[in-house]
Structures are given as structure tokens and as C-alpha cells.
Amino acid sequence: MRKVTFGGANSLDNYIARPDGSVDWLLWSDEAGEIMKNFWANIDTIVMGRKTWDVARANSPKNTANPYGDIKTYVFSRTLDAGELDGAIILNDEPGAFIRDLKQQDGKDICIMGGGDLARDLFEAGVIDEIGFNIHPVLLGRGVPLFHQMSLQIDLELTECRQFKNGCVYVLYRVKNQRFSSVDSDKL
Amino acid sequence: MRKVTFGGANSLDNYIARPDGSVDWLLWSDEAGEIMKNFWANIDTIVMGRKTWDVARANSPKNTANPYGDIKTYVFSRTLDAGELDGAIILNDEPGAFIRDLKQQDGKDICIMGGGDLARDLFEAGVIDEIGFNIHPVLLGRGVPLFHQMSLQIDLELTECRQFKNGCVYVLYRVKNQRFSSVDSDKL
Numbered sequence: 001m002r003k004v005t006f007g008g009a010n011s012l013d014n015y016i017a018r019p020d021g022s023v024d025w026l027l028w029s030d031e032a033g034e035i036m037k038n039f040w041a042n043i044d045t046i047v048m049g050r051k052t053w054d055v056a057r058a059n060s061p062k063n064t065a066n067p068y069g070d071i072k073t074y075v076f077s078r079t080l081d082a083g084e085l086d087g088a089i090i091l092n093d094e095p096g097a098f099i100r101d102l103k104q105q106d107g108k109d110i111c112i113m114g115g116g117d118l119a120r121d122l123f124e125a126g127v128i129d130e131i132g133f134n135i136h137p138v139l140l141g142r143g144v145p146l147f148h149q150m151s152l153q154i155d156l157e158l159t160e161c162r163q164f165k166n167g168c169v170y171v172l173y174r175v176k177n178q179r180f181s182s183v184d185s186d187k188l
Numbered sequence: 189m190r191k192v193t194f195g196g197a198n199s200l201d202n203y204i205a206r207p208d209g210s211v212d213w214l215l216w217s218d219e220a221g222e223i224m225k226n227f228w229a230n231i232d233t234i235v236m237g238r239k240t241w242d243v244a245r246a247n248s249p250k251n252t253a254n255p256y257g258d259i260k261t262y263v264f265s266r267t268l269d270a271g272e273l274d275g276a277i278i279l280n281d282e283p284g285a286f287i288r289d290l291k292q293q294d295g296k297d298i299c300i301m302g303g304g305d306l307a308r309d310l311f312e313a314g315v316i317d318e319i320g321f322n323i324h325p326v327l328l329g330r331g332v333p334l335f336h337q338m339s340l341q342i343d344l345e346l347t348e349c350r351q352f353k354n355g356c357v358y359v360l361y362r363v364k365n366q367r368f369s370s371v372d373s374d375k376l
Contacts, residue, residue: 012344141338156327
């Protein structure tokens with residue numbers, strides 16, 4: 001079955017972008033580049049929410065086409081019509097069911113990108129296998145959150161941890177198991 | 189000048205306790221114990237908010253006395269009267285000014301404990317020198333947050349990173365500099 005990884009870069013206070021979506025605080029390094037190169041070699045599909053798609057396109061030099069090139073790109077949206085748009089496939093489906101089905105199909109692994117809105121739905125649907133993040137040495141103070149509140153606890157197994165020269169810490173976890181919290185859901 | 193460290197243990201999604209304050213998910217290890225032992229040898233003062241104080245006392249076998257023993261304990265509160273209470277000193281002062289003054293006095297280093305409410309005030313006052321956390325391999329989904337929204341960005345320097353056998357990642361950062369965000373404060 002195809003592996004689904006939720007991955008990217010975050011600040012120590014768990015933001016993935018400033019409030020306006022900008023990522024000028026990201027640090028580049030050959031060490032991160034090497035990990036990314038190996039990671040992307042096993043990926044042929046990326047999945048994100050519409051807001052992440054907007055930011056990715058705004059930051060792309062091409063501006064209108066899919067900034068991810070030949071990688072199959074699915075974008076979940078509640079406002080755009082389903083169908084092909086600028087090299088991506090817009091979906092109005094329920095994310096968990098869609099990804100569960102996608103994992104059964106032939107292909108390489110799948111990367112979930114962007115903010116925690118979509119990731120929360122996918123965590124709650126139990127379809128994420130791996131979490132990989134490059135923790136940057138900064139407290140942004142505010143921004144787009146990496147993780148949202150969830151109704152369940154997810155136990156992880158640390159499979160890799162690397163300290164980069166620039167002060168980033170790369171961590172990779174396997175999703176071990178998830179269970180609904182013992183706290184009543186009406187206390188959420 | 190006395191060093192001020194904001195430290196503790198957190199989940200990967202940056203909670204320091206479940207919604208009811210419980211920390212049953214914490215993993216003990218000799219590796220963490222060794223770091224803690226060296227850390228506490230340089231500390232003679234701890235500072236926390238009233239909610240953290242309540243949880244610490246509820247989890248203490250003694251239940252009423254100061255669970256931190258001989259370590260000088262300051263508790264900031266907006267509801268309790270200032271003065272001595274069960275081995276702690278209750279303060280109604282403005283936290284930033286108090287800690288700034290405390291750093292100038294003779295003594296060992298100072299540890300800020302607990303949730304992000306007090307830490308945010310102290311970050312914004314510019315009195316925290318170091319951040320040390322033991323990141324646990326779990327997404328709790330909800331709970332008491334480690335970091336709150338702030339009106340400034342704080343750049344950090346990673347000074348230590350250790351991967352423990354139990355899957356925890358210990359990170360220690362020096363506060364490098366802090367600057368108010370360029371985003372207008374009315375967008376907060």
C-alpha cells in the first residue's frame with residue numbers, strides 16, 4: 001500500500017507560515033536538500049488544501065501553472081468546482097475516504113502538504129502513516145498552525161532525528177496507533 | 189546575571205498537559221534524568237503561574253506543602269493575595285518587571301515552569317535567555333498549550349539536541365534576539 005507522509009517545515013512554536021502565508025524565515029541547507037531529494041524520489045502524488053495551493057502558486061515563478069510540475073496534485077476545496085484547474089485536480093470529496101481509496105491504487109508514495117486543517121481530517125480518518133518535519137530555530141509568535149485540535153491521541157515512533165548545522169532539527173515519526181481520548185467529546 | 193530558562197516536556201503538537209492538567213503521557217528515561225539532574229544543580233528559584241502551581245500541588249504526594257522543597261518558588265496570581273502560602277511566595281506583580289529585577293540579584297539560575305501564559309508575558313518582556321524542551325513522540329490532540337500567540341518573533345540558536353532511546357528529542361536553545369513583527373498589531 002502507498003505510504004502517506006505529512007511533511008514540511010515548521011517553527012518551534014508550530015507554525016508553517018506567517019499569517020499572510022509567507023515563509024521568508026525558512027533556512028536552506030544542503031543537509032535538508034539531501035533528505036528532500038531522497039524523499040521526493042519516492043513520491044508521485046501530493047495532496048493539499050485550497051489555501052496552501054493558493055500560496056504555492058503565488059510563490060511560484062510561473063504563477064498560474066502547477067508549481068509542482070509533473071507530480072500529480074490533488075487540491076481539496078469547498079469553494080472551487082471539482083475538476084482540472086491549472087495542472088491540479090480540484091476535489092470536493094471527503095478527504096479521508098478519498099485518500100483511503102488512493103492508497104489502494106498503484107503508484108508511489110503520497111505527500112500531504114500545508115496547514116493542519118486538512119491534516120487533522122486525515123489524522124482523524126487514520127490514513128496518515130508518517131510525519132516528517134524540519135523544526136526551525138525560531139518562535140514566529142503567530143501564523144498558520146501546523147497542528148489543530150483533534151478528538152484523538154496519536155502515538156508516534158521516532159524513526160529519525162538529525163541536527164543540522166544551521167540549527168534546524170529534522171524529525172521523522174511513524175504513526176504507531178491512534179485512539180480517541182478518554183475525555184468526553186463534549187469537553188472539546 | 190542569573191540565567192532564566194523556560195523548560196519542561198511537551199508533545200509534538202506542543203501541549204504540556206492534557207486539558208485537565210494530567211501528564212500521564214510523560215516518558216521517564218535515565219537520559220532525561222541525567223540532563224535534569226545537571227540542570228537542577230544550577231537552579232535555586234522557580235517561577236510559575238497559579239494554574240501550574242495548583243496542578244503541581246495536586247500531583248504532589250504531600251498535597252499541601254511546596255512540592256519543590258527548598259527551591260525558592262514564586263507563583264504569579266491575579267486571584268490569590270500576595271504573600272507566603274504553603275511554602276511559595278504569591279505575587280501580584282507585573283511578571284516581566286519582577287523577573288528583570290530578580291535576574292540582577294545574587295543567586296543561581298531561574299527556571300520558568302508550566303504553560304505558555306506566563307512564558308508569553310516573559311518573552312514579550314525580553315527576560316528569557318534559554319528554552320529547553322523534551323519533545324515527546326505523541327500528538328495529544330488538545331491540552332494546555334506550550335506557546336501562545338505573541339506580538340513578536342524570537343530567533344533562537346540551537347545549543348543542544350539529543351535523541352533518546354524512548355523516542356523523545358531533547359532540544360535546548362539560546363534566545364538570540366527578538367523583534368516585533370512587521371505585521372500590523374491590529375491584525376493580531
